Amino acid sequence: xxxxxxxxxxxVVLLFLVVTVMGFAAARWRRAESLMHLDEWGLGGRSFGxxxxxxxxxxxxxxxxxxxxxxALMFGAGAAGFFAVPYTVVIYPLxxxxxxxxxxVSHVRGFVTPADFxxxxxxxxxxxxxxxxxxIVATMPYIALQLVGIEAVLKSMGFTGSxxxxxxxxxxxxxxxxxxxxxxxxxxxxxxxxVKDTLIYLTIIVAVIVIPGKVxxxxxxxxxxxxxxxxxxxxxxPATGQLGYATLAFGSALALFLYPHSVTGVLAASNxxxxxxxxxxxxxxxxxxxxxxxxxxxxxxxxxxPIGTDGNTIVPELFQSSFPSWFAGIAFAAIAIGALVPxxxxxxxxxxxxxxxxxxxxxHKDADSREEARVAKIASLVVKVGAVAxxxxxxPQFSIDLQLIGGVIILQTLPSVALGLYTRWMHRGALVxxxxxxxxxxxxxxxEIPKKDPTGAIIKEHFGGSSxxxxxxxxxxxxxxxxxxxxxxVNLLVVVIITLxxxxxxxxxxxxxxxxxxxxxxxxxxxxxxxxxPLESAPPGVAEEAVRRG
Amino acid sequence: xxxxxxPPSTPGPQDAAPRRSDRSPWNWLLxxxxxxxxxxxxxxxxxxxxxxxxxxxxxxxxFVALGVATTALVYRMTRRPAAEREAxxxxxxxxxxx
Numbered sequence: 001x002x003x004x005x006x007x008x009x010x011x012v013v014l015l016f017l018v019v020t021v022m023g024f025a026a027a028r029w030r031r032a033e034s035l036m037h038l039d040e041w042g043l044g045g046r047s048f049g050x051x052x053x054x055x056x057x058x059x060x061x062x063x064x065x066x067x068x069x070x071x072a073l074m075f076g077a078g079a080a081g082f083f084a085v086p087y088t089v090v091i092y093p094l095x096x097x098x099x100x101x102x103x104x105v106s107h108v109r110g111f112v113t114p115a116d117f118x119x120x121x122x123x124x125x126x127x128x129x130x131x132x133x134x135x136i137v138a139t140m141p142y143i144a145l146q147l148v149g150i151e152a153v154l155k156s157m158g159f160t161g162s163x164x165x166x167x168x169x170x171x172x173x174x175x176x177x178x179x180x181x182x183x184x185x186x187x188x189x190x191x192x193x194x195v196k197d198t199l200i201y202l203t204i205i206v207a208v209i210v211i212p213g214k215v216x217x218x219x220x221x222x223x224x225x226x227x228x229x230x231x232x233x234x235x236x237x238p239a240t241g242q243l244g245y246a247t248l249a250f251g252s253a254l255a256l257f258l259y260p261h262s263v264t265g266v267l268a269a270s271n272x273x274x275x276x277x278x279x280x281x282x283x284x285x286x287x288x289x290x291x292x293x294x295x296x297x298x299x300x301x302x303x304x305x306p307i308g309t310d311g312n313t314i315v316p317e318l319f320q321s322s323f324p325s326w327f328a329g330i331a332f333a334a335i336a337i338g339a340l341v342p343x344x345x346x347x348x349x350x351x352x353x354x355x356x357x358x359x360x361x362x363x364h365k366d367a368d369s370r371e372e373a374r375v376a377k378i379a380s381l382v383v384k385v386g387a388v389a390x391x392x393x394x395x396p397q398f399s400i401d402l403q404l405i406g407g408v409i410i411l412q413t414l415p416s417v418a419l420g421l422y423t424r425w426m427h428r429g430a431l432v433x434x435x436x437x438x439x440x441x442x443x444x445x446x447x448e449i450p451k452k453d454p455t456g457a458i459i460k461e462h463f464g465g466s467s468x469x470x471x472x473x474x475x476x477x478x479x480x481x482x483x484x485x486x487x488x489x490v491n492l493l494v495v496v497i498i499t500l501x502x503x504x505x506x507x508x509x510x511x512x513x514x515x516x517x518x519x520x521x522x523x524x525x526x527x528x529x530x531x532x533x534p535l536e537s538a539p540p541g542v543a544e545e546a547v548r549r550g
Numbered sequence: 551x552x553x554x555x556x557p558p559s560t561p562g563p564q565d566a567a568p569r570r571s572d573r574s575p576w577n578w579l580l581x582x583x584x585x586x587x588x589x590x591x592x593x594x595x596x597x598x599x600x601x602x603x604x605x606x607x608x609x610x611x612x613f614v615a616l617g618v619a620t621t622a623l624v625y626r627m628t629r630r631p632a633a634e635r636e637a638x639x640x641x642x643x644x645x646x647x648x
Contacts, residue, residue, distance in 0.1 A: 085610045086587035089617045093580040096621055097572055218602035235596065236606045242590040250588055273629070280621035287614045294607070520570040522630075524637055 004158035011329030012157070012336060016173070019195055019337055023180030023188040050277050052190070053269045056345075057278060059193035060265045061256060062088075062285045063142075064149035064339035065403075067200070067292050072311040074296025075304075078229035079237050082293055083249045088286035091253040092279040099257065099279075100272040101421045104521040105514055107267075107528050113349070114263050114417045115357040121420050123510025124428035125361055130435050131413045132357035135260040136383075138410040139350045141402035142259070143387040146339035146346075147174065148312055151391065153332045155307050156316030167392055173336065174343075178384045181344045182377055186264070189344035196341050199334035201288065203319075207298075207331070208291050211322050215301040221294070224301040235297075244467045244480035251484035255407045258417055260349035261342065271523040343384070351380035401463045405446055408484040412438040415495050421519065428510050430498035438491030445483035448472055576627040583617040 066084070073081030102117070111117045114135065119128035147170060154169050180188045212218050226234040237245055256262060269275045292315075299318040307313040319331045355376040364371070416431045426434075451464025458464075467480035502509075521527055586592070593609040600608040629635070 079606060082607065082610065086613065089587045089610075089613045090584045092617055093583045093621055096580055096624065097577060100572065222602055222604060222607075235604050236594050237590065242594060246588045246590050273625075273635070276621075276625045280618050280625060283614045283618050286617075287611065290607075290611045290614070517569055520572055522570070522634075524640075 005325055005328075007325035008157050008329040008332060011326060012153075012333045015195075015199070015330070015333035015337065016176075019192045019340070020176050020180065022191050022195070023176075024183060025191075049270060050274050050281070053265070053274050053278050054281050055193045055197055056190055056268060057262075057265045057282060058285050059189065059196055059338075059341040060261055060345050061282070061342075062289060063146060063342040064335050065142075065145040066289065067335060067338060068149045068152050068312050068315055069145075070289065070293045071296035071299065072306075072314045074293050075299050075306075075314045076296075076311050078225065078232060079235055080241055080245060081296060082290075083245050083252070084293055085286060085290045086246075087249040087252045088289060089283065090250065091256055092282060094253055095257045096276065096279045098418055098421060099266045099275050101519045102263070103266060103269060103272060103275060105421070105518040107523075107530075108518040108521045108525075109514060110529060112264075112267065113260060113353050113356055114258070114413065115353055118413075118416045118420060119357070119361075120513035121424065122416065122426075122428040122431065123513065124431070127416055127428055127431050127435070128357055129361065130432065131416060132353040134409055134413050134435075135353050136350045138406035139260060139346050140383065140386060141390070141406050142261075143343050143346045143350075143383065144390040145403050146343040147387060147391045149339045150336050152310065152312040153316050153335050155310065155313050156320050157332060170391070171388065173340075174384060174388050177340050177344060178347075178381055181347060181380060181384075186268070186345065186348055189341045189348075192337060192344075193341050196334065196337045199330060200338055203331040203334045204288050204291055206327065207295060207319070207322075211295075211298045211302070211318070214322055215298060221297050221301040225297040228300050240478040241467075241480065244482060247482035247485040248466055251411060251482045251488070252407060254414060254418075254488070255411045255484065258410045258413050259346075260353055261346040264345060264349045264352070343387070347380045347383045347387075350383045351376045354379040404463070404466055405443070408442040408446060408487060409439060411484045411488045412442065412491055414488060415492060424512055425499065426495050427499040427502040427507070429502050429507060430495045433498045434491040434493075434495035437494040438487045441490045442483050442487030445486060449483075572628075574624075574628045576624050579620050579624050583613065583620045586616065587613045 070081055070084045075081075105111065106117065109117075109120060111120065113132070115128040115132040118131045119125060150173055151170055159169055212221060215221060222235050229235065232238050233241070257266070266275065269278070295315055295318060299314050302318060302321060304314060304318045304321060306317065316332060316335070319328045323331065355372055359375050359379075360372065412435050415426060415434055419426065445468045447462050449464045449466070449468055450458045450462070451460040452458055466482055466484075468483050468486070470477050470479045470481055518527070587610065593606055595606065596604040598605060603611075
């Protein structure tokens, strides 16, 4: 272990203490009904206005890992890493009309998870179970990646050894996170999101002003990148990389709002107008992300070297060399705290899926609401412990691979969750068949992607990235494509074919638990209802049962 | 047992949501910021530069503004009539106080 930078450590620990106190205090705010807008926290339309929703969704979608990994990708692979910008541009017009339908139907029918919706819309517990499992499996590595972000910062601060002592700060950070999420629920990450965003924006603005001046200006930054990638198109994409770039951006955009934690953020908005306004306000984060991505090129110009083989340390190392220790400390705290917000929301979303759609549905149908809450809270702990274990005991690179797989598998819930908001034409049996087909194709394609170093030599045989060479399908081309798009196309094709077959055979199609008018319901409608608190909630039907018993 | 697997409460005719529609010709505008940023040949070039920024970077950053402008315009044009919005605001305030 090299020497730990004391100034940085003190600043990070101080800021960490501040958010810890806020996290625990968040639970108390609830009891005082009138304290500012903070009693509005709690999923379910207690009135998250535009601002709170902006912070919540921003903290939820633009994670610390994004801030660390996107510039690392720019540093290692060049222009291809910039896909994060078109990805986060196309997403908002894409989901503009979709999220408001999801909001409306969820508030009329009391849905908290995407699996709740599928269960009711298609009358299919099986498809709901698949959606829940997909959601949990895709979310777990996402949480683990937040830890990778914190780990990169810790390494840069000097915690570079291996063994228990070096991992201890990470364990403490996550223990604290686990405790206050357990204690305060969704309010904790919500409050912390304000601090996180303030620190992140401060860091980016300072970085974009200070670093280019230090390394010789923007012209020099792009020139050094062009030199480094001169073999593969310089600062632009090689002709063969264009299809892969567009499909990766589009596929990632389709996937993002299918993640259970995004749904949690959407449902917390107070009305449809808030969501629509946010679809034009959230891209401010995308602009910031664009400049964060360019930190990767700044690191090339500055001659920054990653610690060991961990490419994720590029941004922390760049800050380390460009800023005085006190400001590097603030920037590191921004990344670390930025990891806690999405990690907390993700673990709550995964716990909700487990409790409502697996435990209640399959394990213990008679669970009362107290038991529901207890199970959900314990599940949120298990999810986080699992994430820490994943980081400590397996190679971080492995969780990055898992995250890549996560994006591809969550896309397989698109027909039932997203298209289901518009049409019930798909047969429930066909949805299951499409999910299976999409899964098989997606995983096979990911398995077949080798990882290559800049000279073209193969470093790793399988799960080496998101660019599937079309030549593997027997096509005479050097083009690559994102497996998520192909597997989704296969999924949709199977859904259409099997639906036609099942309809022709007149196989029973279940009952639609929703009505057409649900999808356009507004807050003031008599059918509108508050959604229950996450982690203290029971799935649809259970509340009524409890009332009847009482 | 049966209650757990049925939807919460079936809204009766008295508390059904009014029939509305999200349809509007303005929605078609949303296709522009979805399609344009995905046409890679449009911006996969170094020149023309904007300052020191190659086309690839400044144009994609400019697409952020395209997305904001389009979604803001569609939001404006598909907003509910003022009277309805006031009723909605009153309902929200009532919820909060009640």
